[in-house]
Amino acid sequence: MVGYCKKLRELQIQEWKGYYINYKLMKKKVKRYVEQMEVGAQNRHNVLRDFSMLLDNQIEKIVLFLLEQQGVLAHRLSNIGQDHHTLFQQSNSINISELQEAYRDVGRDLLRLLNFVEMNAIGLRKILKKFDKRFGYKFTDYYVKTRANHPYSQLRQVFRHVGIGAVVGVLSHGLADLQDLQQSLGSYISIYDQPSYTHQDPILDSIKEAVARLSNSTNFLQFLGRHAFIMKEELPFPSEDHIVDERYHFMSLLLNLANTFLYMVNTYIIVPTADNYTLSLGAAASVCGVVIGMMAVAQVFSSVYFSAWSNRSYLRPLIFSSIVLVVGNTLYALAFDMNSIVVLLMGRLFCGLGSARAVNRRYISDCVPLKLRMQASAGFVSASALGMACGPALACLLQTNFRIYRFTMNQDTLPGWIMALAWLVYLLWLWICFKEPAHENQGNLVLYHADTEPVVQVAVGNERTQPLLMNSEEKELDEDGEEENDNTEETKKPVTSIVVAYKLLTPSVKVQLFVYFMLKYAMEIILAESSLITEYYFIWTTSNVSIFLACLGLTVLPVNIVVGNYISNMFEERQVLLTSEIMVCIGLLLSFHIMIPYSVTQYVGSALITFVSAEVLEGVNLSLLSKMMSSRLSRGTFNGGLLSTEAGTLARVIADGTITISGYFSESKLLNTTLLPALLICISSIIATCYSYNSLY
Incomplete structure (x- = not known):
C-alpha cells in the first residue's frame, strides 16, 4: 500500500519544492539529539542553541521566498492596474472580461502562496510539538519566547502572513470596480463603503477562507462548534468526502441533535427540586449532590461503551440509550411513592448509563459532509445549551400536586414522568425515521479529528494541486517512536487502551485537560448547589431557582457569538485562555460569604461571572486541545474526545460528592467549603497554564 504522506508528497507544487520546510531533516536531528544526550555527548543548552539556529535558517528560507513571491504578485497587479486605469475611457466589455480573468489568475496564485505558507506553518508546529514530546516544555518555551515577540520576528511573519492583506485589498477593489463598470451601474461604490463587494467573486471567497484559516480567525459557528470537540476533517480526499455524502441523512442528524437536547433537559430538569425530593424521602438536603452526581458517575462508564459500540452501529446504541432512559426516569418518579432513596439513586444511575453523547458526536464526525460538519457541530452545542436552559424552565412549570391511581404527580416526580x-416518544420516532449508515470499514472511522492540520486544494485551471510538506512524515511510525516506515497503517491504528492514550499526552495537553477539569468542576459547583444555597440564604422557591438556572443556560449562545466573532479574532487563544481562567478565579472569590451579609446581587453576579467565563474558557480550551493532541487520538474508542469527556465527567462527580460531604458537616458553611476546593483547583490551573504558556503556540 502506498503511504498516506507519500501520496500527498506527489501532489506538492514541484517548482517550489526547495522552499518547503525540511521536516525530515529536523526530525532526524531531534532523534540524534536524544541519542547524544543519552550518552552524555550533548547538553541541553547546546541542543537548544543548535536546533534554534537550524530552525531559524528554515524559517528565513520560507520568509524570503514568501516576500519574493509577494513582490511578483504586486508587480503583476501593478501592470493590470495600468490597463484597468485606461479601461474607463474605452468601456470595452471584452477588455473588462480579460481584466477580470487577469485578476483571478493573480488570486489563484495567491491561493497557492497562502497554502505554501500554511503547510510550512504546519511543519513548524509539528516539529515544535515533536521536540517537546522528547524534551518537555523547554524548546518551545524558549524558542517562542525569544522569537515570537521580537520586533524582527520571522516566526511571526510565517504565522501572521505579513503583506498578504494588501494584495487581497487590491484584488478585491479591482474586481468590485470591474463588476460595477460591467453592470453599467455608474455609482463606482468603493469596497470600503460596501464591504459585501469583497464576497461577490468566488476566488475572493476562497482567499478569505485561506487567510482566516492561516490566521486562526473564527466566527460564531466555528467557535461554538469547538465546544463539541468535533473538528472537521482538514485533509480529505474527494473520494472520501463522496462516501460521507452517501452516508448523510438529514433526519438521522436531527434525531441525534434531539437526543442531545433531551439528555441535557434530563440532566438539569431535576436540579431545582432535587433537595426537596431527598428531604421528602428522609435524607439530608445535601444528598441532592449525590442524586445529581449519580448521572455523571454512570456516564464515566457509558461514554466508553457507547464510544466502542458506535464503531459498529449508530441506531442500536441510540435505541438502547432511549430504553435505559425510559427505565431510569420511571424509577426516579416511582421513588416518591415507594419512599426509597435507593430507587431514586438507581433511577439517576440508569439515566447516566443511557448517555449517548459519544454516539451523537460520532455520527456528526463520521456521517456529516465537510461542508455541513461545522454547522452540525454548532447545532450539537446549541442543542445542549438549549436543553440546559429548558430543563430548569420546564421544572418551573411543574408546580402542581395530584394523583393518578396510586402515582403521585408533583414537582418532585413530574420531571421523571415527563x-x-x-x-418513549423519541424511541418511536427513532425506530421509524433513523437510517443506519453503512460502515464500510470500522477501523477507518474517525471520531474527534484532533491534531489534523489544514490542507486546502487549490483549483488551477482544470487541475488541482496541493502544496505539501517537503519530505514530510511519510516514514514516521507514531508520536512515540522514530522508526522509519513508509507504510502508514501503524500510524492510523487507533489507540487500544486508556493507558496507551495517556502515554500519548504531552505535558501541555495534560495541562489543558486539567483546565477542562477545572472549568467543569466550577460550573458543577455553581449549578448543583444552587437550590441549597438560595434556599438557605434567600429562601428562594423552586420557581426562583428554575428561572435563575434557565437564565444562566440562556447566556451560552450570546456569549459565544461575542467571543466567536470578536474576542477570538482580537487576541491569541492562549491569551483568552489565561484571561478566562483568571475571570473564573475572580468569580469564585466573589462568591465566598465572609463577614458581611450575603446578598442576592453578590450571589447572582459572582455566579454569572464564573459561569460565563467558564463557557468562554471551554471554547478556547478545546480548540487548543484539538491542535495539540496526537493524531492517533483522533480515532477509535479511546480518542481525545473521550479523554476530555472523562475529565469533565470526573470533575462533575467530584464536585457533586463535595457538595454532599460538605452539607453533612454544616449547611451554614456549605458555600465556603465547596468553593474552597474549586478556588484551589482554579489557582493551580492558572499556575500550570503560565508554566506551559509558550508551548500553547
Whole structure:
C-alpha cells in the first residue's frame, strides 16, 4: 500500500519544492539529539542553541521566498492596474472580461502562496510539538519566547502572513470596480463603503477562507462548534468526502441533535427540586449532590461503551440509550411513592448509563459532509445549551400536586414522568425515521479529528494541486517512536487502551485537560448547589431557582457569538485562555460569604461571572486541545474526545460528592467549603497554564 504522506508528497507544487520546510531533516536531528544526550555527548543548552539556529535558517528560507513571491504578485497587479486605469475611457466589455480573468489568475496564485505558507506553518508546529514530546516544555518555551515577540520576528511573519492583506485589498477593489463598470451601474461604490463587494467573486471567497484559516480567525459557528470537540476533517480526499455524502441523512442528524437536547433537559430538569425530593424521602438536603452526581458517575462508564459500540452501529446504541432512559426516569418518579432513596439513586444511575453523547458526536464526525460538519457541530452545542436552559424552565412549570391511581404527580416526580414519556416518544420516532449508515470499514472511522492540520486544494485551471510538506512524515511510525516506515497503517491504528492514550499526552495537553477539569468542576459547583444555597440564604422557591438556572443556560449562545466573532479574532487563544481562567478565579472569590451579609446581587453576579467565563474558557480550551493532541487520538474508542469527556465527567462527580460531604458537616458553611476546593483547583490551573504558556503556540 502506498503511504498516506507519500501520496500527498506527489501532489506538492514541484517548482517550489526547495522552499518547503525540511521536516525530515529536523526530525532526524531531534532523534540524534536524544541519542547524544543519552550518552552524555550533548547538553541541553547546546541542543537548544543548535536546533534554534537550524530552525531559524528554515524559517528565513520560507520568509524570503514568501516576500519574493509577494513582490511578483504586486508587480503583476501593478501592470493590470495600468490597463484597468485606461479601461474607463474605452468601456470595452471584452477588455473588462480579460481584466477580470487577469485578476483571478493573480488570486489563484495567491491561493497557492497562502497554502505554501500554511503547510510550512504546519511543519513548524509539528516539529515544535515533536521536540517537546522528547524534551518537555523547554524548546518551545524558549524558542517562542525569544522569537515570537521580537520586533524582527520571522516566526511571526510565517504565522501572521505579513503583506498578504494588501494584495487581497487590491484584488478585491479591482474586481468590485470591474463588476460595477460591467453592470453599467455608474455609482463606482468603493469596497470600503460596501464591504459585501469583497464576497461577490468566488476566488475572493476562497482567499478569505485561506487567510482566516492561516490566521486562526473564527466566527460564531466555528467557535461554538469547538465546544463539541468535533473538528472537521482538514485533509480529505474527494473520494472520501463522496462516501460521507452517501452516508448523510438529514433526519438521522436531527434525531441525534434531539437526543442531545433531551439528555441535557434530563440532566438539569431535576436540579431545582432535587433537595426537596431527598428531604421528602428522609435524607439530608445535601444528598441532592449525590442524586445529581449519580448521572455523571454512570456516564464515566457509558461514554466508553457507547464510544466502542458506535464503531459498529449508530441506531442500536441510540435505541438502547432511549430504553435505559425510559427505565431510569420511571424509577426516579416511582421513588416518591415507594419512599426509597435507593430507587431514586438507581433511577439517576440508569439515566447516566443511557448517555449517548459519544454516539451523537460520532455520527456528526463520521456521517456529516465537510461542508455541513461545522454547522452540525454548532447545532450539537446549541442543542445542549438549549436543553440546559429548558430543563430548569420546564421544572418551573411543574408546580402542581395530584394523583393518578396510586402515582403521585408533583414537582418532585413530574420531571421523571415527563422525561420518561419524552424518551418513549423519541424511541418511536427513532425506530421509524433513523437510517443506519453503512460502515464500510470500522477501523477507518474517525471520531474527534484532533491534531489534523489544514490542507486546502487549490483549483488551477482544470487541475488541482496541493502544496505539501517537503519530505514530510511519510516514514514516521507514531508520536512515540522514530522508526522509519513508509507504510502508514501503524500510524492510523487507533489507540487500544486508556493507558496507551495517556502515554500519548504531552505535558501541555495534560495541562489543558486539567483546565477542562477545572472549568467543569466550577460550573458543577455553581449549578448543583444552587437550590441549597438560595434556599438557605434567600429562601428562594423552586420557581426562583428554575428561572435563575434557565437564565444562566440562556447566556451560552450570546456569549459565544461575542467571543466567536470578536474576542477570538482580537487576541491569541492562549491569551483568552489565561484571561478566562483568571475571570473564573475572580468569580469564585466573589462568591465566598465572609463577614458581611450575603446578598442576592453578590450571589447572582459572582455566579454569572464564573459561569460565563467558564463557557468562554471551554471554547478556547478545546480548540487548543484539538491542535495539540496526537493524531492517533483522533480515532477509535479511546480518542481525545473521550479523554476530555472523562475529565469533565470526573470533575462533575467530584464536585457533586463535595457538595454532599460538605452539607453533612454544616449547611451554614456549605458555600465556603465547596468553593474552597474549586478556588484551589482554579489557582493551580492558572499556575500550570503560565508554566506551559509558550508551548500553547
